[in-house]
Amino acid sequence: MIASIALAIALALGDSVQCANSDGIQLAVDTVVSMENGPTVLKCRLVNGSGARKDVLLKSDKMPLGLSYAFTKDAAPDLRPSFVRPFSFKRTGGLEGPMRIAAGESTPVRDLYLHEGWVFRAGKDYELNLNWTFGLVGPDDQIRSRAATVRVPIKPRADDATNRAELLNRLSKMIAAPQLDLEDYTHCSRVIAGCRHETFRPLARELLIRQPTSARNVPSVFNAEDYRTGLATEVLVAAVYNCSSSREEAFEFIYGLLVNHKMGSVAPFLDFWDRQEQRRQECVDATLQVFGLAPVPENGSYAGPREHTGTRVSIRHADMCLRPDERKRLRACPDVAVQALLLLRNPRAFDSEAVARVQRGLLTLVEPAKQDVFDRLIADLKSSSFRTREAAEKELTDYGFRVLSQLAKSSRVEADSEARGRLERLMAALGKKQVPPVFFELVKAASSSEKRLGEPVLQALADSQLPEPFRKHARDALASLEGQKSQPK
Secondary structure, rough: OOOHHHHHHHHHOOOOEEEEEOOOOEEEEEEEEOOOOOOOEEEEEEEOOOOOOOEEOOOOOOOOOOEEEEHHHHOEEEEEEOOOOOOOOOOOOOOOOOEEEOOOOOOOEEEEEHHOOEOOOOOOEEEEEEEEEEEEEEEOOOEEEEEEEEEEEOEEEEEOHHHHHHHHHHHHHOOOOOOOOOHHHHHHHHHHHHOOOHHHHHHHHHHOOOOOOOHHHHHOOOOHHHHHHHHHHHHHHHHHHOOOOOOOHHHHHHHHHHOOOOOOOOOHHHHHHHHHHHHHHHHHHHHHHHHHOOOOOOOOOOOOOOOOOOOOOOOOOOOOOOHHHHHHHHHHHOOHHHHHHHHHOOOOEEEEEEEEHHHOOOOOOOOOOOHHHHHHHHHHHOOHHHHHHHHHHHHHHHHHHHHHHHHHHHHHHOOOOHHHHHHHHHHHHHHOOOOOOHHHHHHHHHHHHHHHHHHHEEEHHOOOOHHHHHHHHHHHHHHHEEEEEEEEO
């Protein structure tokens, strides 16, 4: 959380507003950024401005607590045109509590991404009324409802080259931070998704390639943090579309990332496109229900389209579904992991020959280097040519986990001290690398697929040279798949 506040300060392009109530609790609001037809982000927190410690309740089942806001009628922005559900002018929700706040300290920050629901214009002043209802725990342990309110003026900057360059520079510094945790990764994703200009698309690419620190350190794709990372990455996919002049341009950009093996994670892209298809079908179903051509749900209401991402990012292009030719190109993508995930998700799109080809290709991702190739690379490490030695070391690094056991054997018998030193450095560097997220995605997809498709994938991963914790994860998934399939229906 400290890192998030620091990033907010680094990105701040607006003012800070505070308002105190009778109990000394202040609602502090920082306008992080506000740009015409672009991102408008506020950071809100409750600050203890009194001289004594306060016990503050931020969440309760017995009383309505949380942050709500509404624009002043004559100073309200326009709602974004979109197929998603209209945004309400009032949003509630609270952080986990209760908590003790010492004098001068504050609660965790609550972010408001106003650009996801509204369009702000330069040269126009907007006014937002914020109200944070909370509980104060008294000496008698009784909880008393209180509220801190403030009016926040919002003055968007013009969407011009100067302001875009300044925002681009600030976002670049944030993304280049040595440690990028999940909260900061999510925050950057949602800000970039609101930029809506091709200038910011390279930032979306950098953030897509770079996984947050917390996501790389978790052992399983079923971890809740991985789920949140998937949603944040999906927001970045929407950001690529928002920063592209056409949906075709956005697809070519994403396809280039996949073809050039720039992505450690693939599932969020496929999840995004699946949601788009689902959303389009929901629009069709709702239209058919209106004209009596489709059954109405039991609750009697029409099934309207749902948001295309878990964070309700407003979209620039109405149609972001994959076209038939784009699906065909993905199935032939040089990255075999992309093909394998598509196969596990939709096996009907692959014939038997294609299935066999994908399964053979998957083995090349995890099997060790051929012995003759490995021996040649070891020999090149002893070459008198510096370039030859460097090229061999790079090629061994590209093999990654697949040559760890071979490197260990060679280092034990290698007589050349320089070559042995290179081998030991390689082993140390490869040992620190985390398992790419795409392998966890393959385990998850294989675990829920047909046995004839999922079993070979899980078996290949379980027998691979990947670290033992991951192989155990694959073996557990394989045992679970076999157990499920063997149970009588």
